[in-house]
Amino acid sequence: MARMKFLCDTERCIECNGCVTACKNENEVPWGVNRRRVVTINDGVIGAEKSISVACMHCSDAPCMAVCPVDCFYKTTDGVVLHDKDLCIGCGYCFYACPFGAPQFPQAGAFGLRGKMDKCTFCAGGPEADKSDAEFKKYGRNRLAEGKLPACAEMCSTKALLGGDGDVIADIYRERVARRGSKGAEAWGWGSAYGQPPKGAGGAAPAAPAGGKS
Amino acid sequence: MEVEQASTPAQQAGQTVKRDTAAWNNEPLAAGPKWTKGDRTSWEEQIKRRQLAQHEHKRIYQ
Numbered sequence: 001m002a003r004m005k006f007l008c009d010t011e012r013c014i015e016c017n018g019c020v021t022a023c024k025n026e027n028e029v030p031w032g033v034n035r036r037r038v039v040t041i042n043d044g045v046i047g048a049e050k051s052i053s054v055a056c057m058h059c060s061d062a063p064c065m066a067v068c069p070v071d072c073f074y075k076t077t078d079g080v081v082l083h084d085k086d087l088c089i090g091c092g093y094c095f096y097a098c099p100f101g102a103p104q105f106p107q108a109g110a111f112g113l114r115g116k117m118d119k120c121t122f123c124a125g126g127p128e129a130d131k132s133d134a135e136f137k138k139y140g141r142n143r144l145a146e147g148k149l150p151a152c153a154e155m156c157s158t159k160a161l162l163g164g165d166g167d168v169i170a171d172i173y174r175e176r177v178a179r180r181g182s183k184g185a186e187a188w189g190w191g192s193a194y195g196q197p198p199k200g201a202g203g204a205a206p207a208a209p210a211g212g213k214s
Numbered sequence: 215m216e217v218e219q220a221s222t223p224a225q226q227a228g229q230t231v232k233r234d235t236a237a238w239n240n241e242p243l244a245a246g247p248k249w250t251k252g253d254r255t256s257w258e259e260q261i262k263r264r265q266l267a268q269h270e271h272k273r274i275y276q
Binding site for chain 1: 234235236237239240242243246247248249257258260261262264265266267268269270271
Protein backbone atom coordinates (compact mmCIF):
# COMPACT_ATOMS: atom_id res chain seq x y z
CA MET A 1 0.00 0.00 0.00
CA ALA A 2 1.51 3.33 -1.00
CA ARG A 3 2.36 5.74 1.78
CA MET A 4 3.32 9.12 0.41
CA LYS A 5 6.36 10.88 1.81
CA PHE A 6 8.97 13.48 0.97
CA LEU A 7 12.68 13.22 1.61
CA CYS A 8 15.25 15.86 0.70
CA ASP A 9 18.79 14.64 0.11
CA THR A 10 20.91 17.37 1.69
CA GLU A 11 24.00 16.17 -0.15
CA ARG A 12 22.37 17.04 -3.46
CA CYS A 13 20.31 20.12 -2.72
CA ILE A 14 21.88 23.13 -4.38
CA GLU A 15 19.32 25.69 -3.18
CA CYS A 16 18.14 26.39 -6.70
CA ASN A 17 14.57 26.85 -5.39
CA GLY A 18 13.26 24.98 -8.41
CA CYS A 19 10.93 23.11 -6.09
CA VAL A 20 9.59 26.38 -4.69
CA THR A 21 9.01 27.78 -8.15
CA ALA A 22 7.40 24.58 -9.40
CA CYS A 23 5.00 24.52 -6.45
CA LYS A 24 4.09 28.19 -6.81
CA ASN A 25 3.48 27.79 -10.50
CA GLU A 26 1.59 24.52 -10.40
CA ASN A 27 -0.72 25.50 -7.57
CA GLU A 28 -0.90 29.27 -8.28
CA VAL A 29 -0.01 29.95 -4.69
CA PRO A 30 -0.71 33.59 -3.78
CA TRP A 31 1.90 36.14 -2.68
CA GLY A 32 3.11 35.68 0.83
CA VAL A 33 2.24 32.01 1.05
CA ASN A 34 5.24 29.71 0.88
CA ARG A 35 4.05 26.15 0.73
CA ARG A 36 7.60 25.01 0.14
CA ARG A 37 10.85 26.78 1.01
CA VAL A 38 14.54 25.95 0.99
CA VAL A 39 16.40 26.36 4.26
CA THR A 40 20.17 26.65 4.20
CA ILE A 41 22.41 26.21 7.22
CA ASN A 42 26.02 27.42 7.45
CA ASP A 43 25.25 29.79 4.62
CA GLY A 44 28.45 31.16 3.17
CA VAL A 45 30.70 28.73 5.00
CA ILE A 46 32.58 26.89 2.27
CA GLY A 47 32.22 23.15 2.47
CA ALA A 48 29.71 23.26 5.31
CA GLU A 49 26.63 24.61 3.58
CA LYS A 50 23.68 22.29 3.65
CA SER A 51 20.31 23.03 2.10
CA ILE A 52 17.03 21.28 2.56
CA SER A 53 13.67 21.82 0.94
CA VAL A 54 10.93 21.94 3.54
CA ALA A 55 7.18 21.70 3.20
CA CYS A 56 4.50 19.66 4.86
CA MET A 57 5.97 16.29 5.77
CA HIS A 58 2.59 14.55 5.89
CA CYS A 59 3.38 13.10 9.27
CA SER A 60 2.13 9.68 10.25
CA ASP A 61 0.95 11.17 13.54
CA ALA A 62 0.31 14.73 12.47
CA PRO A 63 0.41 17.29 15.30
CA CYS A 64 -1.63 19.74 13.23
CA MET A 65 -4.43 17.21 13.09
CA ALA A 66 -4.17 16.60 16.81
CA VAL A 67 -4.53 20.23 17.83
CA CYS A 68 -7.12 21.47 15.35
CA PRO A 69 -10.13 22.68 17.37
CA VAL A 70 -12.57 22.18 14.48
CA ASP A 71 -11.13 18.89 13.26
CA CYS A 72 -10.71 20.09 9.69
CA PHE A 73 -7.76 17.80 8.95
CA TYR A 74 -8.01 14.34 7.51
CA LYS A 75 -5.53 11.82 6.20
CA THR A 76 -6.08 9.88 3.00
CA THR A 77 -5.34 6.18 2.75
CA ASP A 78 -2.09 7.12 1.00
CA GLY A 79 -0.99 8.99 4.10
CA VAL A 80 -1.44 12.48 2.66
CA VAL A 81 -2.53 14.98 5.33
CA LEU A 82 -5.12 17.36 3.95
CA HIS A 83 -7.57 19.81 5.43
CA ASP A 84 -10.93 21.33 4.61
CA LYS A 85 -10.72 25.08 4.18
CA ASP A 86 -14.47 25.41 4.59
CA LEU A 87 -14.15 24.20 8.17
CA CYS A 88 -10.90 26.03 8.96
CA ILE A 89 -11.32 29.01 11.27
CA GLY A 90 -7.78 30.35 10.87
CA CYS A 91 -6.94 30.01 14.56
CA GLY A 92 -3.30 29.20 13.86
CA TYR A 93 -3.04 26.27 16.27
CA CYS A 94 -1.72 24.03 13.52
CA PHE A 95 1.02 26.55 12.80
CA TYR A 96 2.12 26.49 16.42
CA ALA A 97 2.02 22.70 16.52
CA CYS A 98 3.85 22.00 13.29
CA PRO A 99 7.59 21.45 13.74
CA PHE A 100 8.21 22.32 10.08
CA GLY A 101 6.21 25.52 9.85
CA ALA A 102 4.13 24.03 7.08
CA PRO A 103 0.81 25.83 7.68
CA GLN A 104 0.72 29.19 5.95
CA PHE A 105 -1.78 32.00 6.35
CA PRO A 106 -2.55 34.43 3.54
CA GLN A 107 -3.47 37.46 5.64
CA ALA A 108 -1.81 39.44 8.41
CA GLY A 109 -4.75 41.53 9.44
CA ALA A 110 -5.84 43.29 12.57
CA PHE A 111 -6.84 41.33 15.68
CA GLY A 112 -4.96 38.25 14.49
CA LEU A 113 -7.00 37.82 11.32
CA ARG A 114 -5.15 35.16 9.37
CA GLY A 115 -7.49 33.80 6.75
CA LYS A 116 -7.81 30.13 5.92
CA MET A 117 -4.77 28.00 6.46
CA ASP A 118 -2.94 26.85 3.35
CA LYS A 119 -0.22 24.23 3.09
CA CYS A 120 1.41 21.71 0.88
CA THR A 121 -1.16 19.13 -0.23
CA PHE A 122 1.29 16.69 -1.82
CA CYS A 123 -0.42 17.90 -4.99
CA ALA A 124 -3.45 15.90 -3.89
CA GLY A 125 -5.96 18.75 -3.85
CA GLY A 126 -8.65 18.70 -1.21
CA PRO A 127 -12.16 17.53 -0.42
CA GLU A 128 -13.74 19.26 -3.41
CA ALA A 129 -14.38 17.21 -6.54
CA ASP A 130 -11.13 16.00 -8.07
CA LYS A 131 -9.72 18.15 -10.87
CA SER A 132 -12.56 20.64 -10.53
CA ASP A 133 -12.14 24.42 -10.69
CA ALA A 134 -13.32 24.70 -7.11
CA GLU A 135 -10.61 22.33 -5.94
CA PHE A 136 -7.94 24.15 -7.95
CA LYS A 137 -8.92 27.57 -6.61
CA LYS A 138 -8.87 26.44 -3.01
CA TYR A 139 -6.14 23.81 -2.86
CA GLY A 140 -4.17 23.91 -6.09
CA ARG A 141 -3.56 21.20 -8.61
CA ASN A 142 -4.51 17.60 -7.92
CA ARG A 143 -1.63 15.80 -9.59
CA LEU A 144 -2.22 12.51 -7.79
CA ALA A 145 -5.62 12.30 -9.48
CA GLU A 146 -3.76 12.65 -12.79
CA GLY A 147 -1.42 9.83 -11.84
CA LYS A 148 1.51 12.16 -11.31
CA LEU A 149 3.77 12.98 -8.40
CA PRO A 150 4.13 16.39 -6.70
CA ALA A 151 5.50 19.07 -8.99
CA CYS A 152 8.34 19.95 -6.60
CA ALA A 153 9.80 16.45 -6.60
CA GLU A 154 9.34 15.94 -10.32
CA MET A 155 10.99 19.29 -11.10
CA CYS A 156 13.95 18.98 -8.73
CA SER A 157 17.02 19.66 -10.82
CA THR A 158 19.37 17.39 -8.90
CA LYS A 159 16.78 14.88 -7.72
CA ALA A 160 17.57 15.91 -4.17
CA LEU A 161 13.88 16.14 -3.33
CA LEU A 162 12.31 12.72 -3.52
CA GLY A 163 8.55 12.43 -3.33
CA GLY A 164 6.22 9.48 -3.61
CA ASP A 165 5.82 6.09 -2.02
CA GLY A 166 7.95 5.81 1.11
CA ASP A 167 9.32 2.35 0.26
CA VAL A 168 10.60 3.49 -3.12
CA ILE A 169 12.13 6.60 -1.55
CA ALA A 170 13.86 4.45 1.02
CA ASP A 171 15.30 2.24 -1.73
CA ILE A 172 16.53 5.21 -3.74
CA TYR A 173 18.09 6.92 -0.75
CA ARG A 174 19.66 3.73 0.59
CA GLU A 175 21.33 3.08 -2.75
CA ARG A 176 22.61 6.64 -2.94
CA VAL A 177 24.05 6.52 0.55
CA ALA A 178 25.72 3.19 -0.17
CA ARG A 179 27.20 4.44 -3.45
CA ARG A 180 28.70 7.56 -1.95
CA GLY A 181 30.04 5.79 1.13
CA SER A 182 27.43 6.55 3.78
CA LYS A 183 27.61 10.29 3.12
CA GLY A 184 24.44 12.09 3.91
CA ALA A 185 22.78 9.73 6.31
CA GLU A 186 24.36 11.50 9.26
CA ALA A 187 22.07 14.47 8.75
CA TRP A 188 19.12 12.26 9.64
CA GLY A 189 20.56 9.87 12.17
CA TRP A 190 20.16 9.56 15.89
CA GLY A 191 23.74 10.78 16.28
CA SER A 192 22.78 14.19 14.94
CA ALA A 193 19.64 14.33 17.02
CA TYR A 194 21.27 13.35 20.29
CA GLY A 195 24.56 15.21 20.14
CA GLN A 196 27.04 12.61 18.96
CA PRO A 197 29.69 14.11 16.67
CA PRO A 198 29.27 13.31 12.97
CA LYS A 199 31.33 10.57 11.32
CA GLY A 200 34.68 11.87 10.16
CA ALA A 201 35.16 13.93 13.28
CA GLY A 202 36.01 10.87 15.31
CA GLY A 203 32.38 10.30 16.15
CA ALA A 204 29.84 7.49 15.92
CA ALA A 205 28.83 5.83 12.67
CA PRO A 206 25.77 7.34 10.96
CA ALA A 207 22.40 5.78 11.70
CA ALA A 208 20.10 4.12 9.16
CA PRO A 209 18.53 6.34 6.46
CA ALA A 210 15.24 8.05 7.30
CA GLY A 211 13.32 5.93 4.82
CA GLY A 212 13.46 3.01 7.22
CA LYS A 213 11.19 4.78 9.67
CA SER A 214 7.41 4.86 9.42
CA MET B 215 -7.54 10.74 12.55
CA GLU B 216 -7.08 8.52 9.54
CA VAL B 217 -10.12 8.13 7.34
CA GLU B 218 -10.86 5.97 4.38
CA GLN B 219 -11.17 7.92 1.19
CA ALA B 220 -14.73 8.79 0.29
CA SER B 221 -15.08 9.33 4.00
CA THR B 222 -15.26 12.71 5.67
CA PRO B 223 -13.93 14.93 8.39
CA ALA B 224 -16.20 15.17 11.41
CA GLN B 225 -19.40 16.94 10.51
CA GLN B 226 -19.80 20.38 12.01
CA ALA B 227 -23.17 21.86 12.89
CA GLY B 228 -24.58 23.58 9.81
CA GLN B 229 -21.65 22.49 7.64
CA THR B 230 -21.92 20.41 4.52
CA VAL B 231 -20.27 17.04 4.93
CA LYS B 232 -17.21 16.88 2.64
CA ARG B 233 -16.09 13.80 0.81
CA ASP B 234 -12.74 13.25 -0.84
CA THR B 235 -12.53 10.97 -3.84
CA ALA B 236 -9.59 8.60 -4.01
CA ALA B 237 -7.00 9.55 -6.66
CA TRP B 238 -7.44 6.20 -8.47
CA ASN B 239 -11.17 6.77 -8.87
CA ASN B 240 -10.48 9.27 -11.63
CA GLU B 241 -10.32 8.74 -15.35
CA PRO B 242 -6.70 8.92 -16.58
CA LEU B 243 -5.88 11.89 -18.80
CA ALA B 244 -5.73 11.23 -22.53
CA ALA B 245 -2.06 12.20 -22.76
CA GLY B 246 -0.99 11.32 -19.26
CA PRO B 247 -0.16 8.30 -17.12
CA LYS B 248 -2.47 5.33 -17.54
CA TRP B 249 -4.19 3.15 -14.99
CA THR B 250 -7.52 1.39 -14.63
CA LYS B 251 -10.08 3.69 -13.07
CA GLY B 252 -11.15 2.33 -9.72
CA ASP B 253 -8.21 -0.06 -9.48
CA ARG B 254 -5.97 1.15 -6.70
CA THR B 255 -3.25 -1.39 -7.45
CA SER B 256 -2.78 -0.28 -11.05
CA TRP B 257 -2.64 3.36 -9.94
CA GLU B 258 -0.03 2.59 -7.29
CA GLU B 259 2.04 0.55 -9.73
CA GLN B 260 2.20 3.35 -12.26
CA ILE B 261 3.04 5.87 -9.51
CA LYS B 262 5.94 3.71 -8.35
CA ARG B 263 7.15 3.32 -11.94
CA ARG B 264 6.96 7.08 -12.36
CA GLN B 265 8.93 7.53 -9.17
CA LEU B 266 11.83 5.63 -10.68
CA ALA B 267 12.52 8.73 -12.79
CA GLN B 268 13.92 10.17 -9.55
CA HIS B 269 16.39 7.28 -9.35
CA GLU B 270 19.05 7.90 -11.97
CA HIS B 271 20.57 4.48 -11.50
CA LYS B 272 17.31 2.89 -12.64
CA ARG B 273 15.77 5.71 -14.64
CA ILE B 274 13.23 4.85 -17.26
CA TYR B 275 12.57 7.35 -20.00
CA GLN B 276 8.95 8.40 -19.95
